[in-house]
Amino acid sequence: MPDESGRLLRDRTAIVGVGATPFYRRGASAPQSTLxxxxxxxxxxxxxxxxxxxDVDGFALYSGGGFDPALLAQTLGIPNVRFMATLxxxxxxxxxxxxxxxxxxxxxxxDVVVSVMAMQQPGAARFGSVFGRKEPGAYAARPTPxxxxxAHAGLMGPGQMFAILTQRHMYQYxxxxxxxxxxAISTRENARNRPSALMRSPLTEExxxxxxxxxxxxxxxxxxxxxxxxxxxxxxxAERARDxxxxxxxxxxxxxxxAGDWGQAIMWMGMPDxxxxxxGHRPVAKDLYRRAGLGPADxxxxxxxxxxxxxxxxxxEDYGFCPIGESGPFVAxxxxxxxxxxxxxxxxxxxxxxxxxxxxxxxxxxxxxxxGSAVNQVANAEVAxxxxxxxxxxxxxxxxxxxxxxx
Amino acid sequence: xxxxxxxxxxxxxxxxxxxxxxxxxxxxxxxxWVAAGQHRLTVQRCxxxxxVRHPPGPFCPRCRTQDSDWxxxxxxxxxxxxxxxxxxxxxxxxxxxxxxxxxxxxxEAPTARLVANxxxxxxxxxxxxxxxxxxxxxxxxxxxxxxxxxxAPALRRTKETSS
Ligand SMILES: [Zn+2]
Numbered sequence: 001m002p003d004e005s006g007r008l009l010r011d012r013t014a015i016v017g018v019g020a021t022p023f024y025r026r027g028a029s030a031p032q033s034t035l036x037x038x039x040x041x042x043x044x045x046x047x048x049x050x051x052x053x054x055d056v057d058g059f060a061l062y063s064g065g066g067f068d069p070a071l072l073a074q075t076l077g078i079p080n081v082r083f084m085a086t087l088x089x090x091x092x093x094x095x096x097x098x099x100x101x102x103x104x105x106x107x108x109x110x111d112v113v114v115s116v117m118a119m120q121q122p123g124a125a126r127f128g129s130v131f132g133r134k135e136p137g138a139y140a141a142r143p144t145p146x147x148x149x150x151a152h153a154g155l156m157g158p159g160q161m162f163a164i165l166t167q168r169h170m171y172q173y174x175x176x177x178x179x180x181x182x183x184a185i186s187t188r189e190n191a192r193n194r195p196s197a198l199m200r201s202p203l204t205e206e207x208x209x210x211x212x213x214x215x216x217x218x219x220x221x222x223x224x225x226x227x228x229x230x231x232x233x234x235x236x237x238a239e240r241a242r243d244x245x246x247x248x249x250x251x252x253x254x255x256x257x258x259a260g261d262w263g264q265a266i267m268w269m270g271m272p273d274x275x276x277x278x279x280g281h282r283p284v285a286k287d288l289y290r291r292a293g294l295g296p297a298d299x300x301x302x303x304x305x306x307x308x309x310x311x312x313x314x315x316x317e318d319y320g321f322c323p324i325g326e327s328g329p330f331v332a333x334x335x336x337x338x339x340x341x342x343x344x345x346x347x348x349x350x351x352x353x354x355x356x357x358x359x360x361x362x363x364x365x366x367x368x369x370x371x372g373s374a375v376n377q378v379a380n381a382e383v384a385x386x387x388x389x390x391x392x393x394x395x396x397x398x399x400x401x402x403x404x405x406x407x
Numbered sequence: 408x409x410x411x412x413x414x415x416x417x418x419x420x421x422x423x424x425x426x427x428x429x430x431x432x433x434x435x436x437x438x439x440w441v442a443a444g445q446h447r448l449t450v451q452r453c454x455x456x457x458x459v460r461h462p463p464g465p466f467c468p469r470c471r472t473q474d475s476d477w478x479x480x481x482x483x484x485x486x487x488x489x490x491x492x493x494x495x496x497x498x499x500x501x502x503x504x505x506x507x508x509x510x511x512x513x514x515e516a517p518t519a520r521l522v523a524n525x526x527x528x529x530x531x532x533x534x535x536x537x538x539x540x541x542x543x544x545x546x547x548x549x550x551x552x553x554x555x556x557x558x559a560p561a562l563r564r565t566k567e568t569s570s
Contacts, residue, residue, distance in 0.1 A: 128496065143429070145436040146462045150522045152552050154423035155508050156496050163490035164510055171488070171535040216491035260468070269488075269510045270461060270520050276488070 006253055006291025011404035013102040014241035014248035017051065017234035018364045019044025023198055023355035026121045029228035035067045038118035039076055041230035049234045050245030051112060058083035058110030060101035060235075062093030062388070062396075063358060066118040083110035087256060087396070091305065092389030094359035096396025099254025101235040111236060117360040118230035126226060131156045131267070150267065159223055159308060161266035162390065163215040166310030169277035170217060172325065175313065177217055179328035181208040183309035184221040184352055186337050191349025194375050198225055199353040222309040224351035231360040233367070238404060249370045250404045252383075253292035255284045256396035264392045278324075279314040279390040281397065288385075288397040289320075296320035299399075300381040301369045302336075302343050303362035306350040311390045312336075316345075319385065319397075338376045347376040362386050363398070370402040416531020420491075420507040422524035422554050425546035427499060435463045438477055444549040448480040448541050450516045461519035482541030484511040484555060487520055491530050505530050511539055511555055527556040 021029075021040050029037060046053060053076050059069050064086055073081050083104040087093030094117070101113035121127055131141045131151075143151065155161065169175050184203060191197035203221065211220040241248035261272050262280040275282065289295050296319055304315045313327035321343050322330035330336075336345035348354050348365035355361055366384035368374040374381075382402050389395030432440055435451075439462075442449040450459045453467035454474040465473060492506040500506070507525040512518075525533060526542060538558035543551045 143431045145431055145433040146464075148430050148432065148436065148440075149462045152423065152428050153508050153522050153524045154427075154492065154500055154503070154506055155522055160490050160492060160496075160508060164488045164508070167490060168488035168535065213491070213493040216493065218490075268462060269522055270518070272518075 006293065009102055009106055009251065009254060010291065011250040011252055011401065012238055013105045013235055013251045014238050015098065015233055015235050015251065015363070015367050015400065016241045016244045016246055016248060017045040017047070017049025018232070018367050019046070019048050020196070020231045020361070020364060021229045023196055023357070024228040025198060026126070026226040026228060027123065029120055030122060034118045034120040035071060035075060037120060037228070037230035038065065038067045038072055038116050038232070041118070041232035042072070042076065042114055042116050045114065045232035045234045048246060051234060053077060054079055055112045056114050057081060058101065058104050058113035059085070060097050060104055060113050060115050061086040062097040062117070063087070063090045065116055066120070066358075083113060087394055089394050090391050091307065091358045092391030092393065092395040093256065094305065094388030094396065095363055095386040095398035096254065096256035096388055096394060098233060098235055098251060098363060098398055099256060099396065102251040102254060105235065105237055111240065113235050114232060115235065116230060116232040117358050119357045120228045121226060128157050128159060128226065146264070146268065157215070158266065159218055160215040162308045162311055163218045164269065165266070165277055165314070166308070167217055169310060169314060172277050173328065175328040177209070178205070179313060179331055180217065180222055180309040181205050182331045183306070183312045183336070184208060186331070187306065187346050187350045187352045190338050190347050190376050191353035194349055194354060197349045197354040198227055199349070218308060218310070224307045224356040225353070227355050227357070229355055229357050231357045231364055233360070233363050247371055249367045250401045251398070252294070252401045253288050253399040254396070255287035255291060256394045257284060258393045258395050259283050262393060265390070267392055277314065279311055279318045280395050281315055281318040281387065281389065284395055284397050285319045288399060292399040294383060294399060298383050299343065299385045301347055301366070301378045301384050302345050303348070303366050303384065303386045304345055305359045305362065305387045305389055306346055306352050307356070309352070312345065314390065315387055319387070338378070344378050347374060347378060359388050366400050370400055415505075417529050418505050420505060420525050420528055420530050420533070421503040422526050422544070423500065423503060423506060425544050425552050428546050428550065428552055430550060435465055439463055440550065442477065443551050443553060446543045446551055448482050448513070448553060449477045450480055450513065450519045451475050452478050459516040459519045461521065478515070480513045480515050483514040483558060484521070484539045484541070485514070485517070486533070486535050486537045486539055487512045488535055489525065489533055491533070507533055509555060521553070524554045525556065526554045532557070
């Protein structure tokens with residue numbers, strides 16, 4: 001049964017515009033600034049919706065957006081900002097930002113809310129070593145009393161941290177590198193025919209096992225891409241959405257957060273034994289499905305945050321597509337393939353092969369699937385799931401639908 | 408196709424250099440590092456309910472009591488999970504590969520897991536569940552860093568099976 005909090009939000013808002021810059025290899029977007037990339041994505045999303053910057057009165061972001069939101073409002077000449085909020089944390093908030101936009105609209109704070117993420121990694125400012133940087137600059141995490149307990153061991157990159165969770169998953173459930181390879185290979189297959197994708201050449205199992213190891217059990221192909229670009233999404237009320245240029249894609253349910261004993265997760269490694277080798281999404285998945293009044297069997301396409309292959313496996317379990325511990329054999333059977341899979345995953349090539357804009361391309365792909373305009377279109381797609389994280393809290397999930405059925 | 412981690416599994420694990428260690432303690436974490444400087448591994452314990460916690464902090468997550476004391480650990484532990492680092496994220500670490508970053512469960516406080524490097528072990532011999540013991544490396548100015556190595560009996564077993 002859908003719960004009361006789900007009823008308040010369900011299908012009351014819709015995504016009406018999506019936009020993105022081209023995706024660039026790391027550093028190649030220069031001399032554009034990060035703010036410029038963000039602004040271009042916002043203008044593209046507004047044009048897609050048939051709206052103007054003067055219509056915008058809210059910003060709902062995650063992880064700060066990658067730029068100064070005040071400066072973006074100033075630069076784009078937004079007449080009156082009535083809602084400006086960001087989820088705390090990092091990439092875990094990606095689809096949660098759209099839920100935040102929906103909450104801002106339903107609560108009457110704003111009418112047209114923009115969510116945007118811009119990613120730019122010039123020079124040595126590589127996101128992958130974020131927790132090891134002490135000098136000021138882009139993507140430098142300030143050392144804390146708590147980070148002392150991991151920094152002394154040289155633990156400084158998200159890839160290293162999630163490799164440790166994946167190693168435990170292998171030990172507990174018999175997951176193998178072949179299973180990780182299937183995530184990388186199936187995702188690459190989906191990117192091969194996409195003009196936007198940064199990685200379009202075929203990836204074989206032989207290529208995978210020949211790749212250099214980075215942080216065992218992860219090799220090069222278990223990692224998402226390092227790139228530059230920006231992605232924006234425009235959300236408004238369901239009523240206003242019906243008069244705009246694109247068919248509305250309804251925000252059916254949103255959930256974000258997670259368990260306190262997941263907490264800082266990869267930054268402390270003290271999660272309970274039964275969730276250590278997980279995505280941290282189980283409480284969020286439960287809330288999300290209950291609020292939507294739907295279950296995993298209703299989902300037609302899943303856009304799962306794929307910063308690292310192993311974490312896709314754990315999300316398949318935590319969102320109920322297969323039992324806990326059985327994601328390895330599940331993917332080995334072809335279940336996440338676009339062609340012939342029981343639940344097509346990351347039909348756009350994901351963070352692994354299309355682009356890593358901290359997960360926000362997943363929202364765009366969900367919208368395109370539900371508009372019926374995706375490059376790798378899932379036939380008759382009605383319901384899409386989008387996730388953000390695994391990450392320190394919050395992680396988030398979003399269920400989008402083609403037809404409004406609530407209220 | 409072999410499902411092996413790597414062909415260079417005989418490499419001995421190296422540890423992050425103590426020269427890179429810089430601590431930023433607060434009132435709650437400082438006692439841990441003071442004890443570490445004396446080569447004592449400790450864990451914070453709630454005085455009301457006895458729950459141990461790590462990293463040290465102002466509240467017991469179980470009963471929210473602030474009063475706590477510190478318990479000395481034996482330094483014996485079990486390997487909970489790990490990664491073998493083959494690619495350095497910071498240039499000064501390039502000379503210290505491969506490096507094993509481990510999550511270990513202390514025998515007397517298995518839920519208060521610690522993150523540390525493993526030393527004195529070939530990376531191919533590292534396995535979840537292996538018994539470990541603490542070793543210390545002084546960093547100067549009263550600071551010491553804890554690492555773990557295979558516990559003595561396990562070390563002997565490793566030598567027997569590899570010969
Ligand atoms: Zn207590």
